[in-house]
Amino acid sequence: MRWYPWLDIIYSKILNSYRKNRGHHALLLNAKWDNGEDTLIYAIVRWLSCSHPLETRHCDICHNCKLMNAGHHPDYYPINPENNTQTIGVDIMRACIHSIYHHACQSKVKIIHIKYVEYLTDQSINALLKTLDEPPINTYFFFKTRDYIKIPLTFLSRCMKWSIIPPKESLGLQWLIRQREGVNDILSAQCALRLCNGAPIEAETMFKLGMWKQRLELCKSIHDTIINKDFLKLVPFLNTCRKNTYLYWFITVLVDALKWKQGINKRFIINLDQIELITIIADYWSISSLSLQLQQWLLLLCCFQKFTNIDRELLLTYRLLNWKQDVIESCFHAWSI
Ligand SMILES: [Zn+2]
Structure with missing residues (x-):
């Protein structure tokens, strides 16, 4: 055992x-x-x-x-x-x-x-x-x-x-690194742990099942989406049903961007390995639009968790277009100031 x-x-x-x-x-x-x-x-x-x-x-x-x-x-x-x-x-x-x-x-x-x-x-x-x-x-x-x-x-x-609560981050990290399987470095282990609410067993599963790689692909895709302004490219990613994991990861990036925008210390960031992406989002959106967007995305996640027979693709498309519209309005607002 x-x-x-x-x-x-x-x-x-x-x-x-x-x-x-x-x-x-x-x-x-x-x-x-x-x-x-x-x-x-x-x-x-x-x-x-x-x-x-x-x-x-x-x-x-x-x-x-x-x-x-x-x-x-x-x-x-x-x-x-x-x-x-x-x-x-x-x-x-x-x-x-x-x-x-x-x-x-x-x-x-x-x-x-x-x-x-x-x-x-x-x-x-x-x-x-x-x-x-x-x-x-x-x-x-x-x-x-x-x-x-x-x-x-x-x-x-x-x-x-x-x-049964998760251990202190230092203990969880120590244990996770010792498992070695697929855990590449301390920063990745720390991010995985934070994405799993500090639960080391779940973080280990991320590496074992290749979910860590999938999350990195999602982060790259969010980055490219923002740079190229092609927001609908995220639909297939976020539409991956498996317990809405992709959507959950996406929301944690928004949470981090909001924290960043408000000047919260880096040690409270979840996606520590994605500082560049977080700063890009923080630059493109205003605090109020990020805060509002976060509420809307969380509502969507709740909706996906509660109901299975809904048109996920349609709702995601609407949400992403709305997110895109917000970046335009944020920029316009910044220029008008
Ligand atoms: Zn016995």
Whole structure:
């Protein structure tokens, strides 16, 4: 199991509660980005299920550890979505609840691990509530969520919530550089980290999956677009659906340009490797138009995230033409002064 150093403190805190027999039976880990929650849950699950746990980790030699290593411990219930869906239906949930009440416990604990609460349907949540209220003895639930605001309060109130926040930038950077795979230099690692809200695992994925290269292509394209005044060339880039990543990167460049324009210190810039591009945007647009544009682009991003059956190309074209119009008006305003 790959361990992440920034989990040490929170792991100790959670584990101590179980070692003192004060651990909550339902744990909900909340993180907007991947900060290693699965690893954290798995480490706690391993410690709880081990017959002879050491102070902070499982023994790895007892019968329960061997079953866990083999991937089929009868008292460990990892609940996954149904095939090709992102849904855990009520039937799966009822079957699981039935098992934990009626099957004999072969080890000392029963553990239910649901990767994302978001996968649970309303009916599944309702089916779980009573069990969360009065769980069978020595039964533990582990949940993860990317957005706990969307979780019903009736469910939230039955869990102990832990927020898994990213490490300090220096620690994240240190870890990222040590991974080496695809990470070329400190500046790139720092930018990737900032683009991922400080989450080193996500930043590493950027390099591993070639997303870093794609982002560099986008930045070059934004640069050429502005210089050549051919704004619609950005449409295919920004129309790339994959979680709206390109659009998100584009917005961070606008955010940086606005910061630059307002004289905010360079150390608060996200795209540290794109200072030239940021200064060009800051030169072409006024503060008020940049600020307004940013609001509009953020609205568009929200719209893309919420609705799937909209004409993305049309909306992007409109937005880009509007952005172009703003540069003309900004210049005109500057000349008239
Ligand atoms: Zn063990």
